[in-house]
Amino acid sequence: xxxxxxxxxxxxxxxxxxxxxxxxxxxxxxxxxxxxxxxxxxxxxxxxxxxxxxxxxxxxxxxxxxxxxxxxxxxxxxxxxxxxxxxxxxxxxxxxxxxxxxxxxxxxxxxxxxxxxxxxxxxxxxxxxxxxxxxxxxxxxxxxxxxxxxxxxxxxxxxxxxxxxxxxxxxxxxxxxxxxxxxxxxxxxxxxxxxxxxxxxxxxxxxxxxxxxxxxxxxxxxxxxxxxxxxxxxxxxxxxxxxxxxxxxxxxxxxxx
Amino acid sequence: xxxxxxxxxxxxxxxxxxxxxxxxxxxxxxxxxxxxxxxxxxxxxxxxxxxxxxxxxxxxxxxxxxxxxxxxxxxxxxxxxxxxxxxxxxxxxxxxxxxxxxxxxxxxxxxxxxxxxxxxxxxxxxxxxxxxxxxxxxxxxxxxxxxxxxxxxxxxxxxxxxxxxxxxxxxxxxxxxxxxxxxxxxxxxxxxxxxxxxxxxxxxxxxxxxxxxxxxxxxxxxxxxxxxxxxxxxxxxxxxxxxxxxxxxxxxxxxxx
DNA sequence: CAGTGGTCTAGACCACCCT
DNA sequence: GGGTGGTCTAGACCACTGG
Numbered sequence: 001x002x003x004x005x006x007x008x009x010x011x012x013x014x015x016x017x018x019x020x021x022x023x024x025x026x027x028x029x030x031x032x033x034x035x036x037x038x039x040x041x042x043x044x045x046x047x048x049x050x051x052x053x054x055x056x057x058x059x060x061x062x063x064x065x066x067x068x069x070x071x072x073x074x075x076x077x078x079x080x081x082x083x084x085x086x087x088x089x090x091x092x093x094x095x096x097x098x099x100x101x102x103x104x105x106x107x108x109x110x111x112x113x114x115x116x117x118x119x120x121x122x123x124x125x126x127x128x129x130x131x132x133x134x135x136x137x138x139x140x141x142x143x144x145x146x147x148x149x150x151x152x153x154x155x156x157x158x159x160x161x162x163x164x165x166x167x168x169x170x171x172x173x174x175x176x177x178x179x180x181x182x183x184x185x186x187x188x189x190x191x192x193x194x195x196x197x198x199x200x201x202x203x204x205x206x207x208x209x210x211x212x213x214x215x216x217x218x219x220x221x222x223x224x225x226x227x228x229x230x231x232x233x234x235x236x237x238x239x240x241x242x243x244x245x246x247x248x249x250x251x252x253x254x255x256x257x
Numbered sequence: 258x259x260x261x262x263x264x265x266x267x268x269x270x271x272x273x274x275x276x277x278x279x280x281x282x283x284x285x286x287x288x289x290x291x292x293x294x295x296x297x298x299x300x301x302x303x304x305x306x307x308x309x310x311x312x313x314x315x316x317x318x319x320x321x322x323x324x325x326x327x328x329x330x331x332x333x334x335x336x337x338x339x340x341x342x343x344x345x346x347x348x349x350x351x352x353x354x355x356x357x358x359x360x361x362x363x364x365x366x367x368x369x370x371x372x373x374x375x376x377x378x379x380x381x382x383x384x385x386x387x388x389x390x391x392x393x394x395x396x397x398x399x400x401x402x403x404x405x406x407x408x409x410x411x412x413x414x415x416x417x418x419x420x421x422x423x424x425x426x427x428x429x430x431x432x433x434x435x436x437x438x439x440x441x442x443x444x445x446x447x448x449x450x451x452x453x454x455x456x457x458x459x460x461x462x463x464x465x466x467x468x469x470x471x472x473x474x475x476x477x478x479x480x481x482x483x484x485x486x487x488x489x490x491x492x493x494x495x496x497x498x499x500x501x502x503x504x505x506x507x508x509x510x511x512x513x514x
Numbered sequence: 515c516a517g518t519g520g521t522c523t524a525g526a527c528c529a530c531c532c533t
Numbered sequence: 534g535g536g537t538g539g540t541c542t543a544g545a546c547c548a549c550t551g552g
Contacts, residue, residue, distance in 0.1 A: 076531035194501035197454040215472035244451035333550030
């Protein structure tokens with residue numbers, strides 16, 4: 001079953017523009033897993049024939065999905081479904097720069113621990129799983145230039161990663177999101193972060209080698225799929241004496257009208 | 258002197274696409290202040306004649322500037338230069354949501370003080386002015402639902418706002434960026450924020466009615482113009498027990514390829 | 515109503531990539 | 534060379550806005 005065998009319903013009399021209908025049909029192929037991360041999608045001419053529209057309309061639809069981050073066009077090669085990879089990790093989810101610089105460094109990651117435990121009430125609510133379900137709790141330390149500034153706690157539902165083990169996690173050769181994508185067929189498409197200032201507790205202060213009750217930045221990051229299903233709760237505890245969380249934006253970041 | 262009197266240089270043999278050349282020519286009109294915030298730009302047909310290209314090419318150029326946030330297209334009305342206004346303030350520069358919600362509330366602003374002082378070394382470096390120059394130091398309190406969570410300290414160069422007074426600042430009827438734009442012809446186009454966790458000092462803890470040394474979030478926001486001239490250093494001190502700094506992003510936020 | 519931007523067509527030609 | 538996406542044309546018609 002290839003995408004070119006599918007039937008698409010484009011209503012030429014609809015109030016919804018055809019390019020948007022095509023965009024939505026293509027998005028549904030992603031949503032329903034008919035187009036998978038890294039896969040080459042049909043070329044523009046094929047889409048023109050499939051949808052019986054002109055090339056400009058196809059290009060507008062594909063362009064929308066590219067702008068949204070779901071497709072990647074490569075001239076001379078074709079159009080591909082976005083996938084998580086080392087080359088896409090960097091800017092997408094890491095926001096820290098050494099004091100006085102604006103350069104986002106690539107962090108060094110050091111594994112600390114991998115445990116199975118019962119979800120807390122809060123974790124169960126966020127992950128939308130029954131209270132007391134099994135979850136994996138994974139700790140990592142992240143650093144820049146051999147100095148550790150960040151402790152990361154990852155909480156994911158065991159039910160969604162039934163075969164995950166400490167060994168598989170440690171021996172991955174790519175990013176964590178790449179592991180979710182390639183080994184568990186779970187694709188994180190959007191993240192939301194909430195930041196607070198807090199005091200370092202015993203665990204965190206020991207791991208970061210700072211005083212108990214030092215002020216730290218706590219980041220709760222929620223990772224979701226195409227279906228807006230919450231997959232991962234990642235809490236970062238950051239000692240910000242030497243680094244900053246950086247957020248750059250232009251004049252109309254977000255919808256303003 | 259209207260924009261339609263200007264001569265534009267489009268090189269049809271250049272390696273740079275024509276739509277990008279047109280985008281750059283239009284951007285230069287903004288940069289050189291020939292098109293001003295809120296102004297209606299020439300309609301598409303006029304641009305077609307000015308640049309001697311087809312409508313699709315003009316639309317691609319204008320679309321790029323719209324995506325970048327510099328122009329706003331309104332069907333039936335025309336295309337306008339972006340301007341700072343109450344309706345654009347909300348999502349662009351305020352990132353806080355009450356605990357447990359994702360809704361960015363509109364903050365209440367309360368004036369505290371307006372002083373003239375000498376710039377510190379750091380302030381002078383950031384604002385690119387001589388050390389010891391005069392700056393205005395303005396304090397505000399920001400709150401949500403009648404509770405204050407944020408102290409804002411604004412530092413701007415007196416030389417760039419020579420006629421600004423406490424009275425003018427207080428009696429403005431719109432946002433601060435709107436005041437810069439309309440009364441001082443200074444247009445902030447991009448902001449960069451750096452966040453750290455710190456301990457509240459005497460001033461901040463008193464203003465926010467929290468204990469000395471409570472952990473707070475400190476945000477340094479730098480506001481720049483089209484010319485990448487730094488205009489404003491705004492430092493926010495935030496008590497985050499009841500609110501979160503929220504940052505949402507999709508899978509390819511930032512350039513990843 | 516006239517004027518604006520939004521959608522859509524049916525191509526042509528170019529730049530890029532792999533073999 | 535053959536296939537891909539990128540640019541560009543020269544229109545037509547539609548949807549929305551304000552007077």
